[in-house]
Amino acid sequence: MEEGLSDIHMASRRAEEAAHRRFLAARWLHEMLGGLGISNEPSEEELKFSLRNGMVLCNLLNKIHPGIIPKIVESPPPSSPPDAALSAYQYFENVRNFLVAVEDLRLPSFEASDLAEGSLSSGTLSKVVDCILALKAYHDQREGKGFSPWKYGVHKLSGTKSPVKGLEDMYEPAITPKSSHTRKRWAIPGADVPEATDISGQPVQSLPSLVKSIISDKQPDEVPVLVEYMIKKVTDEFERRLRLQGEQNLKHTSGLIRTGTLEMQKCWQDQLIRLENELTGLTEAAQAYHDVLAENRKLYNEVQDLKGNIRVYCRVRPFLVGQKDQGTCVDFVGQNGEIMVANSTKGKDSYKMFNFNKVYGPQAPQDEVFLDAQPLIRSVLDGFNVCIFAYGQTGSGKTYTMTGPSSTAKQDWGVNYRALNDLFQLCQSRRDAFAYEVGVQMIEIYNEQVRDLLAADGVSKRLGIRSSSSLNGVHVPDAVMIPVANSSDVLEIMAVGQRNRAVGATALNERSSRSHSVLTVHVQGTDLAKGCILRGCLHLVDLAGSERVEKSEATGDRLKEAQHINKSLSALGDVIAALAQKQTHIPYRNSKLTQLLQHSLGGQAKALMFVHINPDNDSYGETISTLKFAERVSSVELGAARSNREASGIREYKEQIMSLKEILAKKDAEIERLQASRVLRSSMEVEKQKLRVSQSTRSIDARSRRSVELRSMEVIEAGSGCHP
Numbered sequence: 231m232e233e234g235l236s237d238i239h240m241a242s243r244r245a246e247e248a249a250h251r252r253f254l255a256a257r258w259l260h261e262m263l264g265g266l267g268i269s270n271e272p273s274e275e276e277l278k279f280s281l282r283n284g285m286v287l288c289n290l291l292n293k294i295h296p297g298i299i300p301k302i303v304e305s306p307p308p309s310s311p312p313d314a315a316l317s318a319y320q321y322f323e324n325v326r327n328f329l330v331a332v333e334d335l336r337l338p339s340f341e342a343s344d345l346a347e348g349s350l351s352s353g354t355l356s357k358v359v360d361c362i363l364a365l366k367a368y369h370d371q372r373e374g375k376g377f378s379p380w381k382y383g384v385h386k387l388s389g390t391k392s393p394v395k396g397l398e399d400m401y402e403p404a405i406t407p408k409s410s411h412t413r414k415r416w417a418i419p420g421a422d423v424p425e426a427t428d429i430s431g432q433p434v435q436s437l438p439s440l441v442k443s444i445i446s447d448k449q450p451d452e453v454p455v456l457v458e459y460m461i462k463k464v465t466d467e468f469e470r471r472l473r474l475q476g477e478q479n480l481k482h483t484s485g486l487i488r489t490g491t492l493e494m495q496k497c498w499q500d501q502l503i504r505l506e507n508e509l510t511g512l513t514e515a516a517q518a519y520h521d522v523l524a525e526n527r528k529l530y531n532e533v534q535d536l537k538g539n540i541r542v543y544c545r546v547r548p549f550l551v552g553q554k555d556q557g558t559c560v561d562f563v564g565q566n567g568e569i570m571v572a573n574s575t576k577g578k579d580s581y582k583m584f585n586f587n588k589v590y591g592p593q594a595p596q597d598e599v600f601l602d603a604q605p606l607i608r609s610v611l612d613g614f615n616v617c618i619f620a621y622g623q624t625g626s627g628k629t630y631t632m633t634g635p636s637s638t639a640k641q642d643w644g645v646n647y648r649a650l651n652d653l654f655q656l657c658q659s660r661r662d663a664f665a666y667e668v669g670v671q672m673i674e675i676y677n678e679q680v681r682d683l684l685a686a687d688g689v690s691k692r693l694g695i696r697s698s699s700s701l702n703g704v705h706v707p708d709a710v711m712i713p714v715a716n717s718s719d720v721l722e723i724m725a726v727g728q729r730n731r732a733v734g735a736t737a738l739n740e741r742s743s744r745s746h747s748v749l750t751v752h753v754q755g756t757d758l759a760k761g762c763i764l765r766g767c768l769h770l771v772d773l774a775g776s777e778r779v780e781k782s783e784a785t786g787d788r789l790k791e792a793q794h795i796n797k798s799l800s801a802l803g804d805v806i807a808a809l810a811q812k813q814t815h816i817p818y819r820n821s822k823l824t825q826l827l828q829h830s831l832g833g834q835a836k837a838l839m840f841v842h843i844n845p846d847n848d849s850y851g852e853t854i855s856t857l858k859f860a861e862r863v864s865s866v867e868l869g870a871a872r873s874n875r876e877a878s879g880i881r882e883y884k885e886q887i888m889s890l891k892e893i894l895a896k897k898d899a900e901i902e903r904l905q906a907s908r909v910l911r912s913s914m915e916v917e918k919q920k921l922r923v924s925q926s927t928r929s930i931d932a933r934s935r936r937s938v939e940l941r942s943m944e945v946i947e948a949g950s951g952c953h954p
């Protein structure tokens with residue numbers, strides 16, 4: 231209730247105050263312009279009506295500042311026809327000109343709409359009244375009558391930053407029109423501000439003297455209202471300036487940020503474009519580099535083909551479960567066949583770099599490894615002899631590469647199965663031009679004994695054993711050759727061979743293969759159009775582990791096995807060394823293994839070696855000796871490979887020669903037999919004669935002995951008759 235009463239009280243106070251200000255404004259207008267036809271205490275509507283056409287305001291301003299508004303639109307004569315639109319326009323012109331001039335003088339202004347007909351929302355006319363009273367103050371000042379409180383409410387664009395300065399600025403009337411550079415300043419008491427003058431040369435006054443001068447000519451009843459109004463104005467202005475300053479600061483800061491952002495954005499864009507260009511350049515350079523590399527590799531391979539180098543591919547086995555902690559001795563695997571191994575305990579000196587045709591990292595899948603062997607396998611169909619062998623210490627992944635793990639998942643297939651699969655596919659694709667026969671042998675060399683891995687099994691009976699002479703290639707004479715027609719035959723045969731392979735336990739590998747296993751594929755293709763025959767032979771060799779005897783901790787039978795393995799591998803090393811040095815004598819006959827591979831390691835065949843290494847630090851020594859061996863192998867030149875192609879004529883002659891040889895051999899054998907029987911007969915005759923002679927000799931002997939005896943008896947008898 232009390233609150234309501236105080237609101238009502240406040241509202242009536244404000245209404246009284248507004249009425250008083252209207253009264254002051256009207257009185258002054260009266261003084262300045264004479265009779266305006268309005269009452270001394272006009273209502274808002276009355277005052278607004280008298281001011282609406284802007285003429286009173288324009289005339290007032292021109293009176294203070296003659297000519298400040300050059301053209302005032304006069305009211306049409308009462309006799310002219312009413313043109314509401316035109317007069318509204320004219321009035322607006324006057325009001326607009328007045329407001330522009332007021333703005334120039336930096337006095338409180340109002341909106342043109344505040345005088346529009348019908349607009350009388352609360353407080354709108356108070357701005358008009360404020361403006362008139364500010365003009366009065368301005369006029370009084372110019373006339374030297376002191377200052378009115380409305381001066382404190384004038385606009386001023388200040389760049390001040392500190393509150394003190396802001397306050398100081400607030401006391402600055404800045405009454406100078408925009409065009410003028412001279413400004414009047416009121417001094418802050420005690421502040422050391424040089425005395426300034428306004429446009430009329432008035433000196434700066436302090437705030438107390440200013441207040442004093444404002445209220446000096448006022449009626450006592452006017453003073454409280456004036457003071458209250460002055461405080462309100464000062465507060466409003468202070469807030470307005472703070473707001474303005476904040477907005478300006480914000481605008482300024484956001485402008486700075488925007489400019490900075492734009493500059494940064496441009497800078498980024500420039501950098502992005504530059505990077506993009508550099509990247510394009512780099513990509514092009516990289517592409518060119520790769521093209522050159524690919525070209526180099528192609529040329530290198532061609533040169534190798536011409537020289538007949540043994541190709542060497544190195545495969546690094548991944549760590550097996552539980553091995554990870556040991557650390558790796560493989561320091562770096564390059565994309566161009568480089569591999570660097572290091573012994574972590576020996577430091578920098580132990581770093582050794584090797585270079586091969588390619589190095590597969592631990593994650594290389596089976597199909598990637600096969601991809602590099604594939605072209606060689608295809609050349610078997612073109613009549614070349616090819617040998618692919620896997621070398622490396624026990625457990626380094628030789629069987630994994632050649633056979634694959636025990637699972638039969640397609641992605642795990644090893645080189646052997648992939649090779650045969652590929653061969654059959656090619657045979658199929660060429661079946662219109664060639665008739666192919668494929669036969670497989672599988673042997674192992676165990677303790678320098680060749681064992682046929684297929685002979686002892688029913689598989690040979692089931693698939694039917696073909697005479698090895700019909701394929702007539704570089705075969706293992708004592709091993710059965712099983713004809714195969716498709717991949718499933720091959721799978722079955724390989725499973726049998728794998729089962730029969732000798733495996734034994736060593737300290738290094740539970741399922742260590744103790745023998746070399748050789749899968750030999752013979753392919754004979756008859757060119758259906760020309761009748762010539764192509765004979766190719768592929769040896770797929772999974773060598774026994776190459777580790778040193780002392781490391782395998784073998785004793786007894788195992789030691790013997792290890793010694794045999796070492797002997798055959800060192801024989802292989804000797805053959806390779808002799809080939810590398812192009813010696814006239816190559817010691818193939820020193821081991822069963824080198825005897826078997828003779829035609830693939832020296833007879834213009836193509837050879838490829840997969841060298842395997844264990845990644846762990848413990849295997850550093852073995853790894854180095856394995857890589858050194860592989861390095862030697864890669865330097866061997868077998869000479870350009872030759873295809874085993876026979877023209878049909880030659881084949882016929884060869885076959886004739888063969889049959890003639892066979893006939894000749896038969897004749898020889900017959901002659902030999904005849905001769906032998908003749909010799910036998912004559913020797914029997916001789917024996918008979920001998921027998922006869924000896925018999926007659928014996929009878930003669932008996933007779934002559936008898937006659938000697940008889941004679942002797944006669945002599946004896948005669949002798950006894952003569953004595954007395």
Ligand SMILES: Nc1ncnc2c1ncn2[C@@H]1O[C@H](COP(=O)(O)OP(=O)(O)OP(=O)(O)O)[C@@H](O)[C@H]1O
Nearest residue numbers: 547623624625626627628629630739742743774775
């Ligand atoms: N590339 C590979 N990825 C995954 N596992 C592999 C890989 N190479 C080898 N292994 C695994 O390592 C172990 C030894 O491999 P593997 O039997 O092929 O060695 P090895 O050199 O043939 O041994 P050995 O000389 O005794 O015949 C096996 O368990 C095999 O599955």
